[in-house]
Amino acid sequence: MRERIERIDPRRREVLLGYLLVLPSLLLIGGVILYPLIYNVYLGFTEVPLNPDQSPVWIGLENYETLVNSDRFWEATYNTVVFTVASALLATALGLAVALLFDRAFRGRRLARGLVLLPHVTPIIAVAFAWQFMLDPLWGNLPDFLAWLGIYESDVGLLQSRDHALQMAILFDVWRNFPFAFLLFIARLQAIPQSMYEAATIDGAGRFAQFKDIILPELKGTILIAILLRFVWEFNAFEPVWLLTRNLETLPIYAYKSAFSTYNQGLGAAIAVMLFLFQLVMVAVYMRFVGEDEL
Amino acid sequence: MTVRENVANGFRIVLDGHRRSSLLSRIGFYVATALTLLFSLYPFYVMFITSISTNESLYSRDRGVIPKSFTLEHYEVIFGSGSFPVQTYFWNSLSVALVTSVIALVVSILGAYSFTRLDYPGGTLIRRGIIVVYMLAAITLVIPLFQLLVRFDLVDTKTSLYITYTVKTLPLTLYILWNYFRSIPVEIEEAAFIDGYSRLETIARVIVPVSLPVLVAAFLFSFKIAWNEYLFASVFLQSEALYTLPIGIETLDSAFQNVWGEIMAASIITTLPIIVMFLYLEKYMVEGLTAGAVEG
Numbered sequence: 001m002r003e004r005i006e007r008i009d010p011r012r013r014e015v016l017l018g019y020l021l022v023l024p025s026l027l028l029i030g031g032v033i034l035y036p037l038i039y040n041v042y043l044g045f046t047e048v049p050l051n052p053d054q055s056p057v058w059i060g061l062e063n064y065e066t067l068v069n070s071d072r073f074w075e076a077t078y079n080t081v082v083f084t085v086a087s088a089l090l091a092t093a094l095g096l097a098v099a100l101l102f103d104r105a106f107r108g109r110r111l112a113r114g115l116v117l118l119p120h121v122t123p124i125i126a127v128a129f130a131w132q133f134m135l136d137p138l139w140g141n142l143p144d145f146l147a148w149l150g151i152y153e154s155d156v157g158l159l160q161s162r163d164h165a166l167q168m169a170i171l172f173d174v175w176r177n178f179p180f181a182f183l184l185f186i187a188r189l190q191a192i193p194q195s196m197y198e199a200a201t202i203d204g205a206g207r208f209a210q211f212k213d214i215i216l217p218e219l220k221g222t223i224l225i226a227i228l229l230r231f232v233w234e235f236n237a238f239e240p241v242w243l244l245t246r247n248l249e250t251l252p253i254y255a256y257k258s259a260f261s262t263y264n265q266g267l268g269a270a271i272a273v274m275l276f277l278f279q280l281v282m283v284a285v286y287m288r289f290v291g292e293d294e295l
Numbered sequence: 296m297t298v299r300e301n302v303a304n305g306f307r308i309v310l311d312g313h314r315r316s317s318l319l320s321r322i323g324f325y326v327a328t329a330l331t332l333l334f335s336l337y338p339f340y341v342m343f344i345t346s347i348s349t350n351e352s353l354y355s356r357d358r359g360v361i362p363k364s365f366t367l368e369h370y371e372v373i374f375g376s377g378s379f380p381v382q383t384y385f386w387n388s389l390s391v392a393l394v395t396s397v398i399a400l401v402v403s404i405l406g407a408y409s410f411t412r413l414d415y416p417g418g419t420l421i422r423r424g425i426i427v428v429y430m431l432a433a434i435t436l437v438i439p440l441f442q443l444l445v446r447f448d449l450v451d452t453k454t455s456l457y458i459t460y461t462v463k464t465l466p467l468t469l470y471i472l473w474n475y476f477r478s479i480p481v482e483i484e485e486a487a488f489i490d491g492y493s494r495l496e497t498i499a500r501v502i503v504p505v506s507l508p509v510l511v512a513a514f515l516f517s518f519k520i521a522w523n524e525y526l527f528a529s530v531f532l533q534s535e536a537l538y539t540l541p542i543g544i545e546t547l548d549s550a551f552q553n554v555w556g557e558i559m560a561a562s563i564i565t566t567l568p569i570i571v572m573f574l575y576l577e578k579y580m581v582e583g584l585t586a587g588a589v590e591g
Contacts, residue, residue, distance in 0.1 A: 018413030236432030
């Protein structure tokens with residue numbers, strides 16, 4: 001056996017070994033991601049019986065017709081779009097602001113940077129409950145604080161009323177994800193050579209001119225990447241909303257509830273297909289504007 | 296000075312170049328930094344303080360930001376009583392995260408090596424495909440995965456989490472490792488070949504030792520993803536004996552009223568390992584988080 005392998009010429013052996021080593025990765029990703037994606041498209045055209053021994057029944061476009069004709073779907077779409085756009089833009093803006101703030105030498109800089117990342121890396125379940133408690137109308141601190149500021153005074157909890165639940169979900173998501181943008185920007189800012197600022201100062205450029213003429217052009221690409229990536233992820237975000245409040249329905253939550261609360265898995269699959277199509281479009285946009293190498 | 300002015304001041308000083316700074320703008324900078332940290336850390340403060348506050352001070356109308364008395368009773372309750380089996384959840388989370396990270400690491404060492412060192416048709420395509428796959432969200436997969444797990448009779452088993460979590464972390468570990476492997480000089484390996492090592496021996500005896508710190512980082516990133524995961528566990532697990540921490544904490548919340556002290560204590564327990572881990576990971580954070588912030 002060994003001899004036979006050695007008789008294959010080295011170039012082909014290299015190719016074979018290459019495929020062999022990457023095979024476990026491909027099998028896992030193929031079996032657990034690609035195949036389910038395709039299967040999901042099929043499920044979207046079916047009604048899935050509760051009994052697992054029965055196979056799904058083909059019903060064509062019925063799930064999609066149900067969705068397009070329901071107010072619930074359009075409301076969830078509206079919520080998803082507002083949530084996505086607002087939290088992606090705000091998280092990116094705040095991340096940029098904090099990156100600019102921390103892009104200087106000061107004592108405790110490393111510690112400050114590390115601490116700012118905490119909201120992003122800690123388990124979402126833990127921080128979601130901390131926010132729930134902070135916002136609790138009876139026991140939380142934030143409602144009292146807001147009442148003291150005169151911004152919000154009501155016995156209805158901020159997470160219990162529909163309008164405010166959306167705002168709070170955005171706030172929570174910005175809190176959790178601005179460090180991601182911060183991290184992208186701070187790495188980029190540090191790559192700008194000090195000499196560029198010095199040259200600009202000699203030329204008499206003020207602070208704003210420096211920002212506009214040096215920092216902004218250097219960061220343009222990164223800003224685009226940050227916003228596009230957040231668009232993809234925010235649009236499909238499930239936990240940041242679901243774990244914070246049950247009074248806001250976005251498309252991912254609609255899909256989850258359809259599939260696992262009311263056991264209408266076909267309908268849930270149809271929503272998931274739409275989410276997937278959106279992701280595909282966004283990935284294509286990303287490739288078009290950012291280029292594959294930046295992936 | 297209003298908050299807005301303070302923050303604006305903070306930026307002005309930053310934009311002011313990096314040296315000259317008047318006292319006033321220095322103050323502005325520190326105020327802006329303090330506000331940033333307050334915003335980032337206040338929820339953690341709430342989590343910690345709540346976990347050590349007595350119930351009387353938690354559920355009274357005239358509580359302040361700092362409670363009057365402290366206690367460890369919530370920690371005793373979650374570790375000592377049968378109705379809050381946080382210990383079980385903890386061990387489940389730990390075992391799932393460990394198994395997942397080990398498998399993901401072994402598979403991705405082989406895969407990443409294959410991408411960086413071996414040249415074969417389709418290699419680049421596969422590599423790019425894997426990154427695109429990584430941008431996909433779990434919500435688009437959870438329904439078909441559930442159907443498949445039902446068919447293979449894997450619902451309500453830890454195996455369902457081992458498999459799905461491994462694949463969830465795989466693109467990230469692959470990415471981190473091939474980025475690093477690329478920087479290892481080929482000469483090191485050539486020396487090993489001359490000594491008569493095969494490719495696989497070279498991976499085990501040269502590549503792995505040389506990249507040990509990065510392997511640890513990749514391991515920890517995949518540990519973090521598995522440790523934090525909620526969606527799959529909420530769907531695939533049914534019996535409480537298998538619950539991981541995220542699902543366990545949620546169950547506590549829905550099963551009891553006003554157990555905030557216990558929930559926050561369990562949250563602290565869930566958060567601590569991740570914080571400790573990130574002290575080590577600081578160096579790799581940019582790469583790992585920006586490539587892998589997928590659970591966003």
